[in-house]
Amino acid sequence: MISNGSRRRDITVADVAKAANVSKAQAARALGNYGAVSDDVRERVLAAAEELSYRPNELARSMNTGKSHTIGVVVGDIENPHFGLATRGITDTAKKSGYNVILVNTDEEETAEVEAVQVLLDKRVDGLIVAPASSVETEHLRRVYDSGRPLVLLDRAAAGLEVETFAVDMTAISYDSTRYLLEAGHRRIAFVSTLKTDRPYVAGMELASSQISERLDGMRRAFEEKGLSQPVDLVRLNAGDAESIKRITRHLLEGPDAATAIVASDGLIALSIVEAIQELGLSIPADVSFLMYDDFAWTRLTTPPLTVIAQPVYEMGIAAASALIRQIEGRKPSAPSTELTARLVRRGSVGSPAPEKPSPDGGAGHAPNDNQFTPA
Known part of the structure; x- marks a missing residue:
């Protein structure tokens, strides 16, 4: 049995500073990419970090810089390929800009969405991309917006909430x-x-x-x-x-x-x-x-x-992530928002209606009206 004492301990900023022969404060600034530090110190610190296989403590770094380099994404049904493709656009874009993504699925439940948003805020995400379960009940999103936390909506608009929204009309x-x-x-x-x-x-x-x-x-x-x-x-x-x-x-x-x-x-x-x-x-x-x-x-x-209505779903995810990262980094739009339009792709599944078949008794008859609604 291996005792806890024999396990390799995590490499700390102090270890990197000692290996690079710099102060702990200098190492922290170089590793966190904040504050003033000379090119020589930065190179020595990064080289030492690589040699020691140093991995930063993200929570500690977020407390120092105020940024977690993490984006929260909330969607209704990740099993739906629509959201899967949009999420791929988000994650691809986030990765290129150095951001991680935390994804939460809500099963289109408003209560689950409210909880998901709060959990992501507690995890100090830098911003949120949300596909609202409801375009009407959006008070929790209003609170995010009023707090100043960057927020972008995906696929659906929210009534009375003027935030950047990436969806097809x-x-x-x-x-x-x-x-x-x-x-x-x-x-x-x-x-x-x-x-x-x-x-x-x-x-x-x-x-x-x-x-x-x-x-x-x-x-x-x-x-x-x-x-x-x-x-x-x-x-x-x-x-x-x-x-x-x-x-x-x-x-x-x-x-x-x-x-x-x-x-x-x-x-x-x-x-x-x-x-x-x-x-x-x-x-x-x-x-x-x-x-x-x-x-x-x-x-x-x-x-x-x-025959399908094709939407630019992947591009929708890219546009949403790009807009959120721009907000997080405090940059203004350099160009108008990406125009997202759908198109009808005609294939073989639409034809003329089949001739009507008379009912056995010669009457008109009506199909049952099974709306499958859930009583309040």
Whole structure:
């Protein structure tokens, strides 16, 4: 058994100072990159630190400099490839600038987000990037902003909070994609999202997510321009796990008033919807057309390849991290913020609606309205 006394102790600033033949204060300034120190001293200290395999005590250094060189990132669902790709853009950018990243997942729960923000502040992160679980309940973000701590929002805006926000305006691209479906002949267009609400969707209701609100606004605008009413009974929120998404899909595709096209609000939802369509023995796009948000490699490998709304997700992460680091370092913007726009990529999953099949009794019939909402 190896005793604790035989373990190699950590190398300290004092050890580096002794090896470099300088004072402890000089070594600390050279290693922390603060204060005045000559080039000769800096070179000797850094050489000694490398030879001794010195690793700085980040907590002590942050107390000396007021900077931890750490960024806190809070997202709703890291399993969602959308946030995974955005986070990669953040971490790549942070690493190039000498910053570490602490990532927290909240499962889109507001309470978890409030706690996550406080934990990151307690860990003395230099700034925060947050994808708000709610664009409405944002008092905790207001407190961060009022405290002067650098804050950037990712993917979603926060009402009444004027901070740099890096997100795509979804209204225009949702309008374009809906018009594309309408021009193909579709009228019964469904929309499926995991956004949590306490009641079924009705047109114009306040939603907690700016992204989903914009997407539904764009859809409604496209219907109205055609002189049509958006079928709000086909807007399904509160989609949860894979089984609930498949259940919603089955309900959307039942009966003579079934959806003829489905729009999935993210890649995880899309996978479960496509699986449910296959389990029903239906074909895309012969029986139902399909369109989804975000463009991932697998969407090009299906038969047929899927029509998608491609967002610059990685670039969104880069832009958010760059803006936060600029704030942390006290630099002013050198150019206008990066313009983030989405585009419709037309592939093979959208076609004309299938001919209506009469019900056995000759009646019109209606698909069940399973909004999967959670009672308050």
